Amino acid sequence: MKSSLKKSLFIKSMLVLLLLVNTVFASDLLPSWNDTAPKQAIIAFVEEATKPDSRNFVPVEERIATFDNDGTLWTEQPLPFQCYFLFDRIKALAPQHPEWISKDPFASVLKGDMNSALAGGMSALTEMIIATQSGITTDEFEKLVTDWITTARHPQTKRLFTEMVFQPMLELLAYLRANGFKTYLVSGGSSDFMRPWVEKVYGIVPEQVIGSSLKTNFELRNGIPVILSMPELNFISAGNGKPVGIQSHVGRRQIASFGNSDNDLPMMQWTAAGSKARFCLYVHHTDAEREWAYDRKSSDPFDKGLDEALAKGWTVVDMKNDWKIIYPFEKK
Amino acid sequence: MKSSLKKSLFIKSMLVLLLLVNTVFASDLLPSWNDTAPKQAIIAFVEEATKPDSRNFVPVEERIATFDNDGTLWTEQPLPFQCYFLFDRIKALAPQHPEWISKDPFASVLKGDMNSALAGGMSALTEMIIATQSGITTDEFEKLVTDWITTARHPQTKRLFTEMVFQPMLELLAYLRANGFKTYLVSGGSSDFMRPWVEKVYGIVPEQVIGSSLKTNFELRNGIPVILSMPELNFISAGNGKPVGIQSHVGRRQIASFGNSDNDLPMMQWTAAGSKARFCLYVHHTDAEREWAYDRKSSDPFDKGLDEALAKGWTVVDMKNDWKIIYPFEKK
Numbered sequence: 001m002k003s004s005l006k007k008s009l010f011i012k013s014m015l016v017l018l019l020l021v022n023t024v025f026a027s028d029l030l031p032s033w034n035d036t037a038p039k040q041a042i043i044a045f046v047e048e049a050t051k052p053d054s055r056n057f058v059p060v061e062e063r064i065a066t067f068d069n070d071g072t073l074w075t076e077q078p079l080p081f082q083c084y085f086l087f088d089r090i091k092a093l094a095p096q097h098p099e100w101i102s103k104d105p106f107a108s109v110l111k112g113d114m115n116s117a118l119a120g121g122m123s124a125l126t127e128m129i130i131a132t133q134s135g136i137t138t139d140e141f142e143k144l145v146t147d148w149i150t151t152a153r154h155p156q157t158k159r160l161f162t163e164m165v166f167q168p169m170l171e172l173l174a175y176l177r178a179n180g181f182k183t184y185l186v187s188g189g190s191s192d193f194m195r196p197w198v199e200k201v202y203g204i205v206p207e208q209v210i211g212s213s214l215k216t217n218f219e220l221r222n223g224i225p226v227i228l229s230m231p232e233l234n235f236i237s238a239g240n241g242k243p244v245g246i247q248s249h250v251g252r253r254q255i256a257s258f259g260n261s262d263n264d265l266p267m268m269q270w271t272a273a274g275s276k277a278r279f280c281l282y283v284h285h286t287d288a289e290r291e292w293a294y295d296r297k298s299s300d301p302f303d304k305g306l307d308e309a310l311a312k313g314w315t316v317v318d319m320k321n322d323w324k325i326i327y328p329f330e331k332k
Numbered sequence: 333m334k335s336s337l338k339k340s341l342f343i344k345s346m347l348v349l350l351l352l353v354n355t356v357f358a359s360d361l362l363p364s365w366n367d368t369a370p371k372q373a374i375i376a377f378v379e380e381a382t383k384p385d386s387r388n389f390v391p392v393e394e395r396i397a398t399f400d401n402d403g404t405l406w407t408e409q410p411l412p413f414q415c416y417f418l419f420d421r422i423k424a425l426a427p428q429h430p431e432w433i434s435k436d437p438f439a440s441v442l443k444g445d446m447n448s449a450l451a452g453g454m455s456a457l458t459e460m461i462i463a464t465q466s467g468i469t470t471d472e473f474e475k476l477v478t479d480w481i482t483t484a485r486h487p488q489t490k491r492l493f494t495e496m497v498f499q500p501m502l503e504l505l506a507y508l509r510a511n512g513f514k515t516y517l518v519s520g521g522s523s524d525f526m527r528p529w530v531e532k533v534y535g536i537v538p539e540q541v542i543g544s545s546l547k548t549n550f551e552l553r554n555g556i557p558v559i560l561s562m563p564e565l566n567f568i569s570a571g572n573g574k575p576v577g578i579q580s581h582v583g584r585r586q587i588a589s590f591g592n593s594d595n596d597l598p599m600m601q602w603t604a605a606g607s608k609a610r611f612c613l614y615v616h617h618t619d620a621e622r623e624w625a626y627d628r629k630s631s632d633p634f635d636k637g638l639d640e641a642l643a644k645g646w647t648v649v650d651m652k653n654d655w656k657i658i659y660p661f662e663k664k
Contacts, residue, residue, distance in 0.1 A: 019502030060594045064539075138579055192578075206584050207581065207583055209583060213580060216580065217574050218572040219572075220601070225598070227576060227579045227602075236410075243557065244548050244550050248548065249581065250539040251524075251539055266550050266557070269552070273556060293646075323413060
């Protein structure tokens with residue numbers, strides 16, 4: 001068979017298969033969503049973006065969707081989960097740092113007073129991150145995270161943290177990918193903290209993770225190359241840093257964004273200001289029984305973002321009413 | 333039809349199609365390569381990495397290949413092509429900067445003495461980049477690059493710069509992608525200078541471009557969000573910066589790297605030190621008639637890299653003997 005003929009047959013078969021896939025996925029890929037406005041808005045957006053005869057059709061290579069992590073893809077209460085990793089690292093390293101006993105924020109962590117440890121805000125957090133995540137190679141850090149994430153448990157539910165992901169959002173990620181979207185994680189957390197496990201848990205590959213980071217250096221140690229993290233912040237992927245990180249990493253504007261706080265508002269604004277099909281969705285934590293209920297007055301508030309979402313008609317998920325289940329372990 | 337049955341049919345059809353594609357591509361995707369050692373080494377590596385029963389098999393999601401740009405995918409003589417863009421921007425902006433007439437490196441550029449302009453090395457280059465690429469939004473800069481790259485011509489060949497790409501390397505990029513590889517551009521040039529055209533020219537999507545950059549800020553201008561570049565270096569993607577940029581951007585180690593100078597050596601070392609199938613290839617500029625001939629004593633030398641390639645048995649392409657044609661316009 002001539003190779004041009006083979007290629008043309010290949011392309012035609014692919015198109016037929018893509019159509020087949022589309023019909024499969026639209027009908028049954030969001031089973032944990034109630035048939036309320038958010039689910040309808042998601043499906044309407046995906047059809048608008050992907051139907052070739054749509055006025056707002058988006059070519060497949062431009063279908064970029066960006067997701068916040070804490071509070072959007074998994075629970076962030078009573079504290080964002082990376083904090084527990086930090087605290088556990090501080091406890092593990094304390095014997096090598098006798099000075100921590102009397103030096104905050106470390107002293108508070110060692111006393112188990114996590115709220116005092118975090119009272120210093122971003123500067124205390126940065127100090128703890130640098131103390132526990134620098135001076136270590138990328139390979140060593142990956143192993144620490146992998147060991148922790150497979151064993152550490154939530155202080156209240158006693159579940160693995162990776163069990164506390166939102167089942168409806170897992171379905172949404174898969175639904176978008178089935179429609180040709182690239183799904184990116186854009187989180188204030190450290191990219192090195194997320195990359196070791198998000199592929200397995202969210203189906204998001206490491207190269208589609210945008211997070212905060214320390215500076216790193218490349219060096220040869222006895223002829224063996226290593227990449228070593230330095231005690232200096234490189235990038236903070238929060239607030240205005242989110243669209244900045246997306247532009248720097250992806251180089252084109254996302255057409256859909258998903259978040260849950262004011263920290264995600266610049267990412268939403270950047271999305272909404274583009275042309276063709278657009279979609280912004282906020283997860284509103286309204287379910288004190290099955291998860292947590294908080295918004296305008298939380299430590300990471302959903303306040304200006306909620307106002308702007310309501311004013312601009314963005315989609316707001318009411319967790320209590322729009323989601324049949326919250327976590328995968330509720331599945332029957 | 334039940335959806336699980338549909339999915340299983342879909343997966344089976346995909347597998348058949350993938351086999352079909354493999355047989356097509358292995359036979360005819362490298363037509364501009366002579367049947368010498370480098371072509372044989374490339375094919376042997378790809379088979380080793382992709383055959384499921386191979387001892388060094390690499391799963392598709394780990395098939396990351398990184399390519400230098402200047403001198404590896406297109407010509408870099410007499411100067412790396414981004415320099416001509418810089419010079420043209422300086423000439424265009426000169427009326428707004430009367431002080432440039434007597435201030436180097438700008439004065440030398442305006443006199444047409446490009447070698448003097450670049451005599452100040454990295455600090456002169458940085459000064460010119462900041463003067464011409466900062467204070468401008470990403471959308472505006474993209475338009476400037478797109479206008480320039482479609483009209484500016486090489487000072488000696490009078491061809492569009494994008495005509496001076498290496499045909500054998502275009503074939504190699506396509507061959508790797510056909511075998512499930514993600515192809516990344518890892519260049520000392522600005523990512524914002526490359527992203528507007530590399531998808532069309534190399535088939536490399538913007539999110540797979542890792543380059544040097546200025547810091548950027550997100551802001552609202554009369555309610556419209558913009559991303560604005562600042563007069564401050566963010567990252568230099570050269571030398572040790574290459575593996576650092578790859579780790580930061582991709583989050584996993586590439587299995588194949590392609591370069592042409594000592595600037596690419598850390599990227600090669602990082603590649604070679606990983607496990608499973610590995611491949612490092614250097615392009616050696618040996619063809620003064622069809623392109624240029626230079627190595628150990630050029631301004632961006634291929635010296636330590638050449639020694640290490642020879643010592644470690646990496647693949648070195650002798651352009652004169654291994655490539656049937658250099659540029660696409662030589663095709664009959």
